[in-house]
Amino acid sequence: MFDLLVLVSRYLFIIYIVVFIYNGTAYLLDEAGLTRHSHRRSIFTCRTMTALMHITAFLIVSYNKEAITYSVPILLVGAAGLAFIIMGNSIAEKVFKGGCPLIWNCVIFLLDISVIMLVRLNFTLAVKQLIWICVGFFATMWLPFCVKMVPKFEKLENVYIILSFLLIISTLLLGSKEYGSINWIYIGSFSFQPSEIVKFLYIFYLASVFRKKVELKQFIITAFLSGLLVILLVFQKDLGSALIFYMTYLVMLYIATSNEALFLSGIGALMLGSAVAYSLFSHVRVRVAAWRNPWADIDSGGYQICQSLFAIGTGGLLGSGLTRGMPLSIPVVSKDFIFAAICEEFGTIFAICLIGIFMLLFIRGMMIAFKCQRRYYSIIAAGFTAMMAFQTFLIIGGVIKLIPLTGVTLPFVSYGGTSILVSILSVSFIQWVNGYQKAAERNEVRER
Amino acid sequence: MKGSKKSIKRVSIMLVIMFALCAGYLIKIISFDRNAMIINSYNPRINSSDNTVKRGDIRDIDGYVLAYSEYTPEGYVRKYNDAVTSCQVVGYTGAGKYGIEAAENFTLQNIDSELFQRLRRFIKGTEVQGDNVYLTIDKDLQDIASNLMGTNKGAVVVEEVSTGRVLCMVSKPQFDPQTVADDWDRLKDDENSQLLNRASQGLYTPGSVFKIVTTVSALRNMTDVYDFSVDCAGEEEFNNKVIHCFNNKVHGTENIIDAFANSCNVFFSEISTQIGAEALRYTADEMLFNTGVPFDLSVSVPSVQLNSSSTESELVETSIGQGKTMVTPLFMASIAQAIANNGVMMKPYIIDHVENYDGVAVDTTIPEAYANILTPDECDKLKEMMIEVVNRGTGYNADSDYFQVAGKTGTAENPSGNDHLWFVGFAPADNPQYAVSVVLENGDGSANASVIARKMLYNAINRDELN
Known part of the structure; x- marks a missing residue:
C-alpha cells in the first residue's frame, strides 16, 4: 500500500508543481498588465499546492517501512513546516508592506523542497535547515527597520568596497580549505564564507556608483576594482x-549604461580570462576536463559529475x-548536488518545473x-535578481553537465546556514524595493 | 531612464534563455543519453535490486528461460536454468552484476504499468513483475559450441550475415551463475578468468586472420596486386627480424591468391613493405580498428599500433597479425559478416526484444547498418580467396559436404604456451547466411578451430532441425 x-x-x-506554475504565470501576466485574473485566487492556489506537496511528501518520508510505523519526530518537523507554509506568507506580508506575494510563495516552495529532500537524506540536517530558515526570516523582519536607520546608504560606496576587499583578503590570509576552495573563515566553532557577505556589499557599492550617470571615470574605477575582486576569488x-x-x-x-557593446566586450573579456585561467591554473583545467569527458576520469576528477x-x-x-532512489551515493548531495537528488527521486519533469519556479x-x-x-533601488533589485539567477x-x-561544475550552492534549496541566510536576505531586498515603489505610487496618488 | 528599462527587459530575456537551456539539456540527457549513461559499473543503482518484485526473465530466442526469479518468504531469489553454456552472456546477479543481468538491469527491473500491477497485487495478490528480455542466442547452439570446444579455452561467435544478430556467443572456461556468490572468492582471482566474456572482451593476437586486412590494404594501395609474386623459401629476414612460414614450409613462387590460401607469412611480409606502415594503419582504421563496434554487452576495442615512425620489423609483424595487434572474436565475426554482406557491417546485437508482464513486446531491436567498410568488389575478391583457403589451403578442415564455406585460418604465436588457433569465415559462400569466428587458446590438438567453425555453420544453417 x-x-x-x-x-x-x-x-x-507533478500536478502540484504544474498548477503552481500555471497560477504563478497567471499572476505574472496579470502584474504585467497583459491579462486580468484574480490575484488572490492565484496566490491562494499556489500556497495550497505548496501545502499539499508538503503533506504528501511528509506522509512518505516519515514512514518507516521496516517497522511499519510513522516516525513522530519527522511528523513534528512536518507539522512545524506546515505551520510555516500557512503562516510564513502572512507574516512576511505584514512585515514587508507591499512585498510581492508570488515571490514569497516561490521562496517558500523552494525552501519546502529543500526541507523535504533533507529529511529524506539526513534528518539532523533538515532540522538544522529549518532552524536556519527561521533565523533567516527573523533577520529579514528587521530589514526595513535597518534600512530606515541608515537613511543615506546610497552614499557609502567607499565603505562598501573597502569592507569587501578587507573580507576577501582576510579569507586569503585566515581562511581554511573546504572542497578545494579557500573560502571559509572559522571563529571558534562558528564558520562563515566572507564572499557571501561581500555579495551584499558589492551590489550596494555598484548601485551607489551607478545611481548617477556613468562616466568614463566611474566605469574605469568599477571595472578595475571588480576585476581585482574576481582575480582574488580565482586565487582562492x-x-x-x-x-x-x-x-x-x-x-x-x-x-546602468544600456551599452550593448560594453556588455558584449565584457563577455569577450570573460572568454579571454577563462582561457588565461585555463592555461594558468591546474584546478581550472581539472574542472574543464571533468566537464568535457567525466567518464574518462570517473575515479577522481569526473567522479562527482558522473x-x-x-x-x-x-x-x-x-x-x-x-x-x-539512491541519492546518498552522490557526493555533497545535501549542498551542491541537491538538484541531482531531486531529479532522481522527483523525476526530470518535476526538476524542469522547479527550474520554472526559479x-x-x-x-x-x-x-x-x-x-x-528610483534608479538606485531599481539597480539594487536587478543586481540581487541577476546574482541569484547566475548562481x-x-x-x-x-x-547536469551543461557547463563546467563550479561549487556553489543552489539558492534556497542547498543545505547550509550561510546559503539560506544570503538567499532569504537577497530576496528581501528585492521585496523591500517593491514595497518602496508601491508606497511611492500611493503617495503620488494621494498628492494628486 | 528609458534605456535602463530596455536593458532590464533584455537581461530578463537572457535569463530566460539560460534556464531554457538547462531544461533543454535535461530533456536531451533523458531522451538520448540515458541508456548509454546509466549502464555503468560505477552506477551503484545497478547493484541494488528490489527483491519484493519479480525481476524479469532472460530467455533465448526460442523462449527458453535461462534466468528467472522465484518467490520465497524472504523475497524473490534469482534462479538459472541450465545456463552454464551461456554464463558470461546471461551474467549473474548477487556478487555485483555482469552480462545481461548488468546491461539490462533496469529493463529487468522496470515494472511496466507499475500502478496497475501494484493495484492488481493489492486486490488480487498477483505478482508484480519486471520486463522479460529475449536474447538472440539459441541455447541449442550454445550447448553444441560448448561441447565442440571441450576443455579448450577460447570463444565462438556466430552472427547472422544480413542482420548482425548474434546467434551464438560462447566463452570458455565457464562457471555456474547460480553459485557465483558462493564461489566468489575462488572465481574473482582465478587465473582462468572464467567470469570474463572472452567473445566480446577477450583481446587476442589475430595471427593470420589479420591477413584479410593486409589484403584489403594491398587491393587499395597497389595497382597490380594480382601480378605481384614472391618466391617463398620458408623464411626471410626483414631488418633483423626473421619471418617464418608455419613449420618453415617452403611455398615456392606464389601470387596473392596462393599466398592467402597457404597463409604464407613471407609473401604478406613482402607485400606489406610495398604498402607501408601508414597505409596499412589507415586501412585498419577504415575497417574500424582502434574504434571498435558498439554492442549490447561490454566490448574491448581492437587495436593496431602502426604509425609513420614504425620500423620495418614492426610493419611485417603486424601484416601477418603478430606484434601489438589485438582483436576480439566478436570483432572478427563482424569483419567476416561485412565481407559476406557486400561490405556493410551490421551493428551486432544480442537483445532481440523486451516484453512486458502481459507478454506484449515493448521494445524490439531493429537491425541497423553500422558502417560500410568494404566495397562490393573488394568483398568479391576476398570471398574468392577465402573459398580457396577452404578448398585447397590451410582451411581444408572447414570444407563441408553440404555447402561452400569461405574463411581464413590463423595460428597466433603468443608468449604463454601453444599457439592460439583461429578460424574466421562464413557460409554458404554463394548466398551467405552466417558468419563465424572461433578462437582456441593454446590449442593442444584436441580440437580444431576449422572443424568447430564448419559444424557451427552447419548447425546455424539447419537451426530449424535442432532440439
Missing part, C-alpha cells in the same frame, strides 16, 4: 563566486519516487526592477 502511495505521489508532485579557487561577481557586474553595468548523471539518468522522467522568481524580480522609478544557473548547469 505504501509503495502505491509513493507511486501515485510521483504524479501528484572560488571559481563559482568569481563568475557570479563578474556576471553581476556586467549586468548591472549594462542596466554520480550526478547516474542519479538523473536512472531517475528518468517520473523519478524513482521519494525514498526509492524563472518565475527571477522574472518577477526583474519586473520589480523594471517598475521601480542558480551555474550550479544547475554544472550538475
Whole structure:
C-alpha cells in the first residue's frame, strides 16, 4: 500500500508543481498588465499546492517501512513546516508592506523542497535547515527597520568596497580549505564564507556608483576594482563566486549604461580570462576536463559529475519516487548536488518545473526592477535578481553537465546556514524595493 | 531612464534563455543519453535490486528461460536454468552484476504499468513483475559450441550475415551463475578468468586472420596486386627480424591468391613493405580498428599500433597479425559478416526484444547498418580467396559436404604456451547466411578451430532441425 502511495505521489508532485506554475504565470501576466485574473485566487492556489506537496511528501518520508510505523519526530518537523507554509506568507506580508506575494510563495516552495529532500537524506540536517530558515526570516523582519536607520546608504560606496576587499583578503590570509576552495573563515566553532557577505556589499557599492550617470571615470574605477575582486576569488579557487561577481557586474553595468557593446566586450573579456585561467591554473583545467569527458576520469576528477548523471539518468522522467532512489551515493548531495537528488527521486519533469519556479522568481524580480522609478533601488533589485539567477544557473548547469561544475550552492534549496541566510536576505531586498515603489505610487496618488 | 528599462527587459530575456537551456539539456540527457549513461559499473543503482518484485526473465530466442526469479518468504531469489553454456552472456546477479543481468538491469527491473500491477497485487495478490528480455542466442547452439570446444579455452561467435544478430556467443572456461556468490572468492582471482566474456572482451593476437586486412590494404594501395609474386623459401629476414612460414614450409613462387590460401607469412611480409606502415594503419582504421563496434554487452576495442615512425620489423609483424595487434572474436565475426554482406557491417546485437508482464513486446531491436567498410568488389575478391583457403589451403578442415564455406585460418604465436588457433569465415559462400569466428587458446590438438567453425555453420544453417 505504501509503495502505491509513493507511486501515485510521483504524479501528484507533478500536478502540484504544474498548477503552481500555471497560477504563478497567471499572476505574472496579470502584474504585467497583459491579462486580468484574480490575484488572490492565484496566490491562494499556489500556497495550497505548496501545502499539499508538503503533506504528501511528509506522509512518505516519515514512514518507516521496516517497522511499519510513522516516525513522530519527522511528523513534528512536518507539522512545524506546515505551520510555516500557512503562516510564513502572512507574516512576511505584514512585515514587508507591499512585498510581492508570488515571490514569497516561490521562496517558500523552494525552501519546502529543500526541507523535504533533507529529511529524506539526513534528518539532523533538515532540522538544522529549518532552524536556519527561521533565523533567516527573523533577520529579514528587521530589514526595513535597518534600512530606515541608515537613511543615506546610497552614499557609502567607499565603505562598501573597502569592507569587501578587507573580507576577501582576510579569507586569503585566515581562511581554511573546504572542497578545494579557500573560502571559509572559522571563529571558534562558528564558520562563515566572507564572499557571501561581500555579495551584499558589492551590489550596494555598484548601485551607489551607478545611481548617477556613468562616466568614463566611474566605469574605469568599477571595472578595475571588480576585476581585482574576481582575480582574488580565482586565487582562492572560488571559481563559482568569481563568475557570479563578474556576471553581476556586467549586468548591472549594462542596466546602468544600456551599452550593448560594453556588455558584449565584457563577455569577450570573460572568454579571454577563462582561457588565461585555463592555461594558468591546474584546478581550472581539472574542472574543464571533468566537464568535457567525466567518464574518462570517473575515479577522481569526473567522479562527482558522473554520480550526478547516474542519479538523473536512472531517475528518468517520473523519478524513482521519494525514498526509492539512491541519492546518498552522490557526493555533497545535501549542498551542491541537491538538484541531482531531486531529479532522481522527483523525476526530470518535476526538476524542469522547479527550474520554472526559479524563472518565475527571477522574472518577477526583474519586473520589480523594471517598475521601480528610483534608479538606485531599481539597480539594487536587478543586481540581487541577476546574482541569484547566475548562481542558480551555474550550479544547475554544472550538475547536469551543461557547463563546467563550479561549487556553489543552489539558492534556497542547498543545505547550509550561510546559503539560506544570503538567499532569504537577497530576496528581501528585492521585496523591500517593491514595497518602496508601491508606497511611492500611493503617495503620488494621494498628492494628486 | 528609458534605456535602463530596455536593458532590464533584455537581461530578463537572457535569463530566460539560460534556464531554457538547462531544461533543454535535461530533456536531451533523458531522451538520448540515458541508456548509454546509466549502464555503468560505477552506477551503484545497478547493484541494488528490489527483491519484493519479480525481476524479469532472460530467455533465448526460442523462449527458453535461462534466468528467472522465484518467490520465497524472504523475497524473490534469482534462479538459472541450465545456463552454464551461456554464463558470461546471461551474467549473474548477487556478487555485483555482469552480462545481461548488468546491461539490462533496469529493463529487468522496470515494472511496466507499475500502478496497475501494484493495484492488481493489492486486490488480487498477483505478482508484480519486471520486463522479460529475449536474447538472440539459441541455447541449442550454445550447448553444441560448448561441447565442440571441450576443455579448450577460447570463444565462438556466430552472427547472422544480413542482420548482425548474434546467434551464438560462447566463452570458455565457464562457471555456474547460480553459485557465483558462493564461489566468489575462488572465481574473482582465478587465473582462468572464467567470469570474463572472452567473445566480446577477450583481446587476442589475430595471427593470420589479420591477413584479410593486409589484403584489403594491398587491393587499395597497389595497382597490380594480382601480378605481384614472391618466391617463398620458408623464411626471410626483414631488418633483423626473421619471418617464418608455419613449420618453415617452403611455398615456392606464389601470387596473392596462393599466398592467402597457404597463409604464407613471407609473401604478406613482402607485400606489406610495398604498402607501408601508414597505409596499412589507415586501412585498419577504415575497417574500424582502434574504434571498435558498439554492442549490447561490454566490448574491448581492437587495436593496431602502426604509425609513420614504425620500423620495418614492426610493419611485417603486424601484416601477418603478430606484434601489438589485438582483436576480439566478436570483432572478427563482424569483419567476416561485412565481407559476406557486400561490405556493410551490421551493428551486432544480442537483445532481440523486451516484453512486458502481459507478454506484449515493448521494445524490439531493429537491425541497423553500422558502417560500410568494404566495397562490393573488394568483398568479391576476398570471398574468392577465402573459398580457396577452404578448398585447397590451410582451411581444408572447414570444407563441408553440404555447402561452400569461405574463411581464413590463423595460428597466433603468443608468449604463454601453444599457439592460439583461429578460424574466421562464413557460409554458404554463394548466398551467405552466417558468419563465424572461433578462437582456441593454446590449442593442444584436441580440437580444431576449422572443424568447430564448419559444424557451427552447419548447425546455424539447419537451426530449424535442432532440439
